[in-house]
Amino acid sequence: MVGGGQLARMTHEAGIPLGIRFRLLSDTPQDSAAQVVQDVVVGDYRDLDTLRGFARGCDVITFDHEHVPTEHLRALEAEGVAVRPGPDALVHAQDKGVMRARLTELGVPCPRHRIVADPADVERFAAEVGGFPVVLKTVRGGYDGKGVWVVDSAAEAAATTAPFLAGVAVLAEEKVAFTRELAANVVRSPHGQAVAYPVVESVQVDGVCDTVIAPAPGLADELGLAAQQLALRVAKELGVVGHLAVELFETVDGRVLVNELAMRPHNSGHWTQDGAVTSQFANHVRAVLDLPLGDPRPRAPWTVMANVLGGDFPDMYPAYLHCMAHDPRLKIHMYGKDVKPGRKVGHVNTYGDDLADVRERARHAADYLRGVITE
Incomplete structure (x- = not known):
């Protein structure tokens, strides 16, 4: 996996039960995933020779981010390296102009x-x-x-x-007049098998994902199905292999418009770690290795993910005692990052039968971990 952030960290974790040997190209030895992966190459993903050396001995290359130069990926692919998603697909997540032009050509609704x-x-x-x-x-x-x-x-x-x-x-x-933001997460394998997770509501604060609710509350069945079908169609038409997140606007007149694409595990899919039969990370690993995909269905009626952003308390570990005692069903996922104000340093997942209760538990834990509340 190219990129040493938290997405690589959690993808590595998902591959462990499958016996996957995981090699990481990381910017520094201190990056989130580099702290837990044994086979780490420290280097610049923008350098083609570094990428070539990293790829030797790998069965497949995939990504924690979309910033590897497209021309480098084309060079690797021409040399026989399995790059998933491939550069012809990934460029639609790298370049918003290319994405908009292609989606418009396909008749996909966009702003x-x-x-x-x-x-x-x-x-x-x-x-x-x-x-x-x-x-x-x-x-x-x-x-x-x-x-x-x-x-x-x-x-x-x-x-x-x-x-x-x-x-x-x-x-x-x-600027779209929308009622809320949604996300449709799908996974597609090289031989065309694909699965779709329930469409979720994504709550943004200052341009950063704050909370994800799975499934999106009050979403009409026909609109949810249309959003899933749209995401599956985009994955097929663009030749995506692996996880695809399609970020959507739900408009005031009851439609969905595509906002952004991400071809990697995505923040809007973090809830699947504890709320789905097979997480987005496990299915991404399965897809890029062309293994049969796992069941994406939810385990509970409601799952809520809340991001933990850095605050004024650099050491969050003492807060675990309160959060775990307060809610034994709480799942905490921390990324091993230095705490800085506004930085994503972890997330929490809660699940259950009552949405109001599940939301409150997630918000309480995230706020307590960052020091916003003290009881």
């Missing part, structure tokens, strides 16, 4: 959009979609709200000059 050249072009785009506000995104490299701006006027568009001055391609999108 209105256009690549813009400068602030004046942003103003012209705003006029095309009925006025401000509009959303600006760097075509490559953004995540967790980074590289995304909402501009409310021509003056704000003119002030958002940094990406244009840096020569970075910028995608402008209409």
Whole structure:
């Protein structure tokens, strides 16, 4: 797996029962996954020779993130390395312009959009979609709200000059009137077997995923099924192998629009570690190795995942005593990261029959771990 973050850490954990030998390409020995994986290569994923050396002896290469240069992946594939998902698929998660163009070609519902050249072009785009506000995104490299701006006027568009001055391609999108954000998570294997998890509600705070509720409460059956079918179709049409998260807007008029794609395990699927028969991480491992996929069905009527963000208390370990005693059914997953304000350092999962109770238990644990509450 290329990338040493928490996704690699949890994917490695899922492969242990299957006897999978896991090799990691990590930026530093201190990265989240590098702390627990035995076979670690420390190096720069942007360097082709480093990637070649890392790939020797691996049956398959997969990813913790989407930032490996597309041309390097094409070179590896040309040399016989099994890259999953392959570069022709992964580029749709790497490049938002390519993604929007391809999804539009497929007839997949998306916000209105256009690549813009400068602030004046942003103003012209705003006029095309009925006025401000509009959303600006760097075509490559953004995540967790980074590289995304909402501009409310021509003056704000003119002030958002940094990406244009840096020569970075910028995608402008209409600001969608949505009631909530959803995510459809699917997994697809090389021979075309695919499974779909229940569609979840994803609650964002300041551009960062805060809470995920599985399944999305109050979602009409026909809309949930349509979202799953859309995600399965996107996975097939783009040739995805492994896990695909399709982030969606549920609009005020009862439709879904595709917001983003991620071709790796995803924050909106963390609930599956404790809430599904087979987790997203286990199914990602199975898929990239072309093993039969596992059952994605939920184990309980409701599962809630709450991210634990860093706060003012650098040592969260003493808080375990309270959280575990308060809720013996609580599942805590920490990433081994240094605690910094606003940084994702872990998550908690709760599950049960009563949604209000499950949500409260998850929120209590996440807030106590970060020091927001003390009892």
